[in-house]
Amino acid sequence: MEDFITEKKIYYHDTDCGQVVYYANYLKHLEEARTEYFAEKGIDLKKLSEESTWFVVAKVEINYKYPARYQDILNILTRIDGFKNASMDFYQKITKSDTIIVEARTVLVCVGSDFKPKPIPLDLKNALNSI
């Protein structure tokens, strides 16, 4: 599947007194990028949640390669790596020019209002598989 790129500028609130981006805040940036990826595929996560379909994060594996800093402009590559019946795997890479800042793999599980897994709706899967 093709790659999808979004841009993220770093502000004070992203950083900590170690002078670099705080490690938890990259997960916010990754969420934003995945939301824009869904939107690009015509999938409105807000509308889905009103229909009691949510994608919740079940797992994150994130490697911090190089620190980003205040006012850096980062690129976030987002790609789906695979589907299971009720979940999907995302691969994301945050870079600054040619430098890899962060690499992350995230498992999203499709759940209902009871937070129990349910199959990903077929039209969603088709939309995500389209180019």
Add this chain to the structure above:
Amino acid sequence: MEDFITEKKIYYHDTDCGQVVYYANYLKHLEEARTEYFAEKGIDLKKLSEESTWFVVAKVEINYKYPARYQDILNILTRIDGFKNASMDFYQKITKSDTIIVEARTVLVCVGSDFKPKPIPLDLKNALNSI
């Protein structure tokens, strides 16, 4: 009315690359202190919200006097300054030893599920007025 004091330790995620606590994060500390103030008075904000009574912030006036830093241990004084029919005024002061870090005045409005103001329930007012 008497004063109520809570303690807050500063961690990396509270700070920014200016080496001090990020200005928005004090509002999180102030929320925590107000929640503990309510709890001290026997008021469970979660239970209230399940009964469709919320206290939402309508206004904050906050003065930043001196910067707090990583691993500082701060004291937060919380006091109710006055009631109106559907709102109440909080005064809060964050200090580090004898140094004032932040002073804030916050107006909380009592609302229902529709976010429209409604009178503060009398038993709540009585609980908050008790010593």
Add this chain to the structure above:
Amino acid sequence: MEDFITEKKIYYHDTDCGQVVYYANYLKHLEEARTEYFAEKGIDLKKLSEESTWFVVAKVEINYKYPARYQDILNILTRIDGFKNASMDFYQKITKSDTIIVEARTVLVCVGSDFKPKPIPLDLKNALNSI
């Protein structure tokens, strides 16, 4: 002085379980807008900080008029309301279409590495006063 408008999309991390944007997070949005305002005027806050000139927030007065929600797209108007020797006043208004979400007045003070106020450099004042 003229108005400056930026756009802000709301993601999960901006919201809380009250289903609306958490009150402290608007201060992050306001910081981002002010930073872009400075950038528009040719002022690089990062470069300034390397030259030991910082603008720190001394006061915020913020009124919460109407709640913003997940995936709302907000406009932030940023305007300088006045200068003093070592400080400047910002007026900012966050709107969703014709609805005012938040109005805020922020005082920024120019400080050196010792966090003590110092006069705003003249070239900065001129840049900010230009149209």
Add this chain to the structure above:
Amino acid sequence: MEDFITEKKIYYHDTDCGQVVYYANYLKHLEEARTEYFAEKGIDLKKLSEESTWFVVAKVEINYKYPARYQDILNILTRIDGFKNASMDFYQKITKSDTIIVEARTVLVCVGSDFKPKPIPLDLKNALNSI
């Protein structure tokens, strides 16, 4: 090595409009617990950073098992799983009563001011290995 337990109460700012704790915020709670773990062993991370020794996060693997909610009181178990020359592995588990909320493995790397790995000082290793 023995286990170390800290407590964490959930406030509005920890949650999102999905009504549960936002996935990135657990990383803040994990940082706080690790910092307290170091403190318990007599290690002051702030003092170390002033001596140009930092522990930066190189990797996090986090499994989200069950959602935590507003006003939950969570326990965080923190344990060192092993040392390498310039890094150490943490295992952490967040629970609510008998329910596992989150399990996480974090690699911290010892770096100098240049962000390059350097051996963990021997006295630190000894302190961390003590019971």
